[in-house]
Amino acid sequence: MRTGIATVCLSGTLKEKMQACAIAGFDGIEIFEQDLVTSPLNPEDVRTMAADLGLGLDLYQPFRDFDGVTPDLLKANLRRAEAKFKLMSRLGMDTILVCSNVATATINDDGLRAEQLSELAELAGDHGVKVAYEALAWGKYVNDYEHAYRLVEMVDHPNFGTCLDSFHILSRDWDTAPIEKINADKIFFVQVADAPKLSMDVLSWSRHYRVFPGEGQFELAKFMGHVVRAGYTGPVSLEVFNDVFRQSDVERTAVDAMRSLIWLEEQSAKWLAGNASEGDAAASRRRYPMELATLPKVSEPAGFNFAEVKADDTAQLEKLLGQLGFAFEGRHRTKDVQLWTMGQARVIINEQAAQHAEPAIAALGFDVDSPVIASARAQQLKAPVVARKVQADEEVFQGISAPDSTEIFLCQGSPDGTAAWTHEFGEGPEHPAAGASAVIDHVNLAQPWQHFDEAVLFYTSALALEPQPFAEVPSPSGLVRSQVMQTSDGAVRLVLNLAPVQQAPVQQSPARQARKTYQEHIAFAVDDLVSTARSARDRGLEFLQIPANYYEDLDARFDLEPGFLATLQELNLLYDRDATGEFLHFYTATVGSVFFEMVERRGNYDGYGAPNAPVRHAVQYDLARP
C-alpha cells in the first residue's frame, strides 16, 4: 500500500512538514496549496527537496469551486486552472484534486457540469495533468461520491477521474459497498480520515475534529476493503484537519499518522479476509492488486505484570505500600530497585531517579503471549524502543515508550500469575509477611493534551486494548476527559485522563509539566476492602478524607443499611452501585504525582466509581492549595 499524507495535517512550514514526512517513512505527500503559497521555497526547490527526501509529490490540492458556474466564471476558472497546471509542471506533479463546488455554483445541471468538467479535462490533458474530482460532503449540488462518479463517466476523458475521501463518504453515512463497482482506472486518488461520532454541522466537524485512522469511530477497514476490491492500487493518503495536530510537534504527529496507516492496512486485510463478497466463496482467498502488508500478531494482554514508581527519595512510597499491606520482597541484585508485592500485585520502586525527582509512575509491565512478537509489532508500528541495561542471566524486558513517555514492558505471562524475574530480587526478609491477596485492577495515567488521540491509537494498535466510550468528570479546575482502554475480560484496564490545562503546576519545570500535569494512580483489587482498610488504618495509613456531605448524599441515593453506611464513613470508603453489581474503594494521600487506590468489585460491576470521581478531585484540589 502506497502511503501518503496531506501537508495540511501537520504544523510548521512546508520544509518542516516534508522533512517530518520523510522521517516518518511516508511514500508520498499531497501539497496543500496554501503551504506552497506561503513558502519561501520556489516550486523547483520543492521538487528537488522532495526527490532528495525520497517523497513522491502525489497530489496538488485543493482546487475549489470550478463547476456549475456561469460562462464568465468558467472562463476565469479555466484561466486559474491553467496557471496551476503550469505550476504543477514546475513541481513535477501530475494529479490535482478538484472539489465539488460549494460556493460559486449557480446552475444545478449534470449535463452542463459534465460539459464544464470536460473543458477542464481537455485543458489538463494538454498539460499532462490528471484531475481527481471529489464530492465534498457539503458540496452545493454534488455531495455524494456516486454522483461524482456519474460525472466522471459522463466526461469520459482519460485525464478525468475521481478521488474517494473516507470523511466525505462516512460523515454522510453513504453506503460504501458501491465503491466496488467503480472502474479502478477512474479512481485517481484515495484519502482517509477518521472522526469521532459527533452530531454537529459537517463542515465544522470536518475542519476541526478529524483524526487519524484508529482514533475515531468510522468503519475505515470496511471502506478500505471496498476500495481494494474495486482494484485500486494508488496512494492511500491521510487528509486530517485537526486543531490539536496543527499545534503539535510536527515529527511526533507525522509518526502518529504513519502508525495509523500501518494499522489501517492490517485492519483492511483482516476485513477482507473476514468478509467475502456476495456469491463468491473463494473471495476470502482472492488476491487483490493492492498488496496489504501484515504485522506481527497481537492478542490482548492477560494482565498487568507489574507497575513501577520512581523517585529520588523513595521513603514515602515505601511507607504507603507497607501501610496498604504490601510486603517488601527485597532489592534487585544489580539495580537500585525494590520489589513490593501483595498477592499478584507487584510494584517496583525505582530509586534511580534524577535528583529531587518527586514520586511518579514510570513504567507498566503487561503479560503477553510472546514478548518478542509483541515488541516486533510495536516497533513496526513505530513505537520508540526503551533500552534497559541487563546483566547476563537476567530476564530481558522488551520495552517501548508510550506517547506520554510511560515505559511499557512486554513480559512473559505465566498461567499461575507469577513472574520469573522476581527471583532476581534476593535481599529481602526470608519470609515476607503473608498479606491479603491482590491484583492490579487499573492504572490511571495523565495524558498531555497534544498526545491524547495518539495514545488511544498507540494502545489500540500495539497492545490490542479496546477504547470504551469516554466520560467527562467535573473537577474544581475544569472537566477531566477520561478514556478507558481495556481488554475484553477486564484483566487489563488503563484509564487515560486528559486534565484541564490549568492543573499544570506552574512551579514545575517545563519538561515535567509536559509529563505530569495531573495526579496519577495505581488501583489494586482485593476481596475484602473493609478488612483491608481496617488493617491499613491500624498501620497508620493516611486515607484521602471524604467529606461528610458525601455520605449523606450516598444515603439519599442508595438507601444503604445504616451499619454499612457508618462503616463506609468511618473508613473513608466510597461506594457505587449499578444494575450489575457494587463497587467499594478508597484512596491514599498523594506523594509526588502518584497515589494509590484499593478497590473491591462485587458482582459484575465493570466501572470505576465514576460518580465518586468529582469527590476525589475536589478533595485532592483542596489539599494541593497553598
Add this chain to the structure above:
Amino acid sequence: MRTGIATVCLSGTLKEKMQACAIAGFDGIEIFEQDLVTSPLNPEDVRTMAADLGLGLDLYQPFRDFDGVTPDLLKANLRRAEAKFKLMSRLGMDTILVCSNVATATINDDGLRAEQLSELAELAGDHGVKVAYEALAWGKYVNDYEHAYRLVEMVDHPNFGTCLDSFHILSRDWDTAPIEKINADKIFFVQVADAPKLSMDVLSWSRHYRVFPGEGQFELAKFMGHVVRAGYTGPVSLEVFNDVFRQSDVERTAVDAMRSLIWLEEQSAKWLAGNASEGDAAASRRRYPMELATLPKVSEPAGFNFAEVKADDTAQLEKLLGQLGFAFEGRHRTKDVQLWTMGQARVIINEQAAQHAEPAIAALGFDVDSPVIASARAQQLKAPVVARKVQADEEVFQGISAPDSTEIFLCQGSPDGTAAWTHEFGEGPEHPAAGASAVIDHVNLAQPWQHFDEAVLFYTSALALEPQPFAEVPSPSGLVRSQVMQTSDGAVRLVLNLAPVQQAPVQQSPARQARKTYQEHIAFAVDDLVSTARSARDRGLEFLQIPANYYEDLDARFDLEPGFLATLQELNLLYDRDATGEFLHFYTATVGSVFFEMVERRGNYDGYGAPNAPVRHAVQYDLARP
C-alpha cells in the same frame, strides 16, 4: 434586579466560589449539588458563610429525573427528595430546581406526571420548600417551557412553580412571547445563559459552550423583556456550563459574570422601551414591578486617539516609525514618553518599561463624547481602573484595564481629529517633517485563551463596539481565531486574536506569557500605499518579505495588470479584492512582540486582507525559528 449565579459556572471549591461571588457583588447564588457533596464544609457552615458574605442561597440544584416514572421509582425518588429537603432546611434554602426527566421516565402521560409532581409538591410543602420545575431542552417527554407550565397549572399547588432558563428556551427556538402570559407567582426562578449559534446536539452545546450574556448570539434582552412584562421580580441567575470558565481564575470569571448581568439589565430596559406590547400604546412608559437599573450612556467611539508602545530600549521602535514616515513631535514635559505622528495617527513611545522589557503594545486611546461618562460606565461595569500620575495643568486620562491588560484610555475627541494633550509634548524639532497623512486603521491584540469571551463582552459593553462574525486563520502553529470588534462606521476597528497555545514563547516569564503569547500590531491607513512604501524603502525600512509564490497565486486568482503586479512584488505589498473594493497593505519586521502595518482601502473595502493572513503568519513563524 436581583442578581445570581450558579456555583457550577466557576472553578474552585465551594468556599472559593462563594467568596468570589461576594467580591463580584452578586446578591445570591445557586448551589450546584455536586459542589456541596464534594465540600468539607457542612451545611451549617455553608449557611453561616453565606450570611457573613451577604449572599442569599437562592436555589438548590439540580434534582433530576423525578417524574413520569414507575411507582417503585417514584417511591425512591420521593425518599431522595425528602433527604434533600431536610438538607435544604439545614442550609436555610427554600427553593429547589427539579428538571424534567431525561433518563428514567418511561410513561408519557401528563395526568400521571401531574399526579407525581403533586406528591412532590405536597412533600415539599411539609418542609417549607418550593419546587421550581424546569423543562430541559433535551427532556425525554417535557422539553418545552409551555409544557412545563401546563403541568404547573395542573398541579396547582402553592409550593410548585416553574423555572425559566434562557438556554433551554432559546436553544430550541421556542417563541418567548408567551412567557408574558405566565402567572408571575408561578415563576419561581429565572436562569440566563447566552451561547454562540452552533449546529450541534443540544446537550453538548449546553454542557460545554454556554457563555455569559453578551458573549453569544441569543436574543436575551427580548427574553428578559418578556419575563419582566410577565411581572416576575425574583432572582435573575446565571447558569453557564463552559469548559474555559471552569478552568479560569474564579474571581476574574465572577466579575465577568457580574458584568454580563449589569449589561443585560440595561439591554432589557432598552428592549422594553423600544418594544411596546401589542395594543398598548402606553407600554413603553409603563413601570414593571422589577426595577431595572440604568448605566451611564455610551456611544461608539469616534476614532482612535492614540496607540502606545512600551519598551525598555525604544531605539528599534523609533527607527521603525521614522522609516514609516512618522515625525518625532517631542518628549513629554514631565514623563519619559515620546510622541510620534503621521497626520492624525499618534503613537506614544513609552520608555518607562521594566528592565529588558521587549517592545509591546501597552495602551490605546479612544475618542469618546465624554470621557467622564464613559469612565463611569466602565467602572459600573466593573472594569478595573488604571491610575496614571498627572501634573497640574495636564490632561487627565480616564483609564481602564482590558481583560488582556491593555490599558484603555477614554479621551475627549475633537471635530478636527486633533488632541489637546499633544501640547504637553514640547521639546521636539520646531517644525516636524510634513509626512503623508495617516490614521490608525485598526489594532490587532492577542488574547489569552482564558479571557477571550470576557474581552468580547468588555468591548461590547464598555465601548459599544460590535462583534463581527469571527474567522479562523491557518498558521504554521495552528488555527488563529480572529474576532473583529468595530464601530458601525469602521472608524474604530479592533481585532482580537486567539492564538494557538503552542505559540507561547517558552523562554518568557509566566506573567509575560499570559499577556503576550503572540505578535500584535497597529495598522495605519494612508491614501497612497505605493508611494508610502517607496518612501519607507528609501529610508531603509525592513519590510516583511513576501514569498514569490504568493504573487504567482495572486495573478492566478485576480488576473492583475502586469505592471501593477510587479510593483506589488517589488515592494512586498499584499493585495485583496472583493465586490466592494480593493485592499493594499504591507507589514514591517517585528520588534519585541509588536510590528506595524500600512494599509490603503480602495472603494468600500471593509475587510483586513484575510486571505493574506496565512502568508504573514508563515513568514513571521519562519523568522522566529531559532
